[in-house]
Amino acid sequence: MELAMSIRNAILCAVLVGFNLMASSAFAESSVWKVSKGENYFYLGGTIHLLSAADHPLPDEFNLAYNDAGKIFFETDLAATKTPEFQSKFIAAMMYSDDRTLQSELDPAIYRKLESFMTSRHMPIAQFSKFQPWGVSMMIVLFEYQRLGMMPNYGVDAYFNSLAVSDNKIIMSLETPDEQINFLRSMAKIDQDIGVEYTLRDLKRLPEFIDSMKQNWRSGDLEALAESIFVAQMQREFPELYDSIVTSRNNAWMRQLPRLTDDSEREFVLVGAMHLYGKEGLLNQLALQGFSVEQL
Template sequence: MGLPKSLLLSCIAAVCFGGLAHADSTVRAPTVGTASTQVPLLWKVSDADNAVYLLGSFHLLKPDDYPLSKDIDAAFDDSKTIVFEVEPSTLGTPDTAEKFKLAAGYDDGRTLSDVLPKNTRDRLQKLLSVSGGSVAQMDAVEPWAVTLSLVLGMTQAIGFRQDQGLDAMLMTRAAETQKAVAGLETIDDQIDALDSMPMNEQVSGLDELLANPQETLGELVEMHDWWKRGDVKSLDQKMRVEMAKKTPVSYQLINVKRNDQWVPKIEQRLAQPGQDNTLVVVGAMHLLGDDGVVEKLRAKGYTVERICSACKGRPAN
C-alpha cells in the first residue's frame, strides 16, 4: 500500500480490492485446527443495559487458523447485529472495483516513474521482472496501491487467503444465520483514507518493502502469530507505535481519525434501550493503545473487560 510494514496487514481490508471475499454462502471456514490455540483480541464494552463486543480482525488468514475461538463464537451468538468496517453488501461489486481503480491512479498527470526515486524504481523493476512484469505496466498506479498489490501477492504465495480473513468469514456466518449487519463507514471513506496519504510516505513505504521483501514477509508472518496468540503488547508496538513514528500523517488518517469517527457510532448502539448486543469487527490496530477504540471508550466511563478464556494466569488487558 505504500504503507510502512507496521500497517501492511492491519490495513489490508476487504474494501481495498473489489475482488476480496464478502458475505457469500460459497465461502466457508474449514473445520480444522484447534480452537483452544487461538486467543482472540476481544473486549466487551457495557453500559447499564447492553453491550458491544469489539473484535480485532486479521484480514488475511489460512484455513488452519480455524475453527475460531469459542469466545468469538459466544460473542457472535450473543449479538443481534454484526458491524464491520464497511457494510458487507457493498464489497466485491463492480462499483467498488472501479472506485478503487480511480483512487489508485494519479489526478495530476504524474506517473509512478515520476514519483519514485531512481533506486526505488530500479528495485521495483527487478522484482517485477521476475514474473515478466515491468514498472511501465504499473505507471498509472500510485505507490500505496503498488505496495498493496505486492503484499497481497506475497502473502497469498505462502498460504494466506483473502476469503479466509476473519471479517470475511464472519460476514459469511452472519449471512448464513440471518444476523443483521452494518458498517462503521462507507467504501468511499475507507478508500479516501488510503488515497489521502502523503506521497512522500507512500514512496518511503514502498521503498522499505522493496529493500528487503523477505524481511517484510517474515514480519507479516510474525504479526499473524502474535494475533493468533492475542499478544496485545507485541502487536501494538509493531502495528501502531512503529507506524505513528515512521509515517505520522498516514497514521492519523488511517487510524486516529477513523477511530474518532467510529466511537460515537459505537456509543449510539450502547445508548439504545434494551439488551440487544452488538459485535463490532475491525482491523486489530484500531483496538490497540491509547488511540484505540477500546481505550477511547474506557475513558468515557464505560465498563470494559477483555474476553479471554485462554488468558488464565496472565494479564488480559
C-alpha cells in the same frame, strides 16, 4: 486474466485495510472484548483481514460473541466492495489521470529496484505504468500476502460476513466504501520514493511478521501486536498516515460505539486489531467513557 483476478482480490484486501497456527479448543484470552454499561453490552473483536485455511477454525471466543449477537458491525460494507462499480472507482483512485507515469514520478534508482522486485514476482511493471507509487506499493504488499497464503476469503471479517448473511443477521458498517477509499488516498502523503523503498525493505521481513502477528492476535496480546516492527515504524516514520488510517477513524467510530449500549440489543463489532490498542485505541477510549471492558 490472472493478474486481473489478483488485482480484484487485492482490492478486497485493501479496503479491509490495514494483519499457520492451529486453533485451540480451550477458552483463553483472545482478541474479543465485552463492553458493558449497566446490564447492556456489546462485543468488540479485533480481526485480521487476511488469513490462511490453516488458521480455521477461529478462536472460540469469536463464535461465542457472534452467537450472542443479533447485529454484526464491520468496518465497511463488504458486499459493496465486490461490485464492479466500486472496484473501478478504487482502481481509478490509485492511478494518474494526467500524463504522469510511475516511472516519471520515481527516482530512477528506486524505479529500478521496484522493477527488479516485480520481475522476480512475475509482475510486469509496464502493466502498472499509470499507477501512483502508493498504489503500486499497496498492490505488491497485498500480492505478497496472497503469495504467502494469506487470502481475504479466509479473513475474520469475510468469514463472519458470510455467516451473518446465511443466518439472516442484521449487517451494519462503521463507514462507507467511499470513505475507505479516501483513507487509502492518505498514503499519497508519503514521499513516493521513500514509500516504495520502505515497502521493498519491509517485504523481506513479511513472513516473520505474519507469524508473530497471528500468534499475538490469537492470544489477545494487543500490546505485542501494536509494538511490532511494522506498526512501530508506521507511527515513527509516517505519523500522518497512522493518524489518517488509525486514529482519525477510531475517533469517528467512537461517535457510534457508545450508543450501542442504549438498549438491550447485543451487537458484535469487528474491526482490525490495530484499532483496539493504545491511548487512541477503541478499548482505552471506551474505558475512559466509563464502560466496563472485559477480555474474553
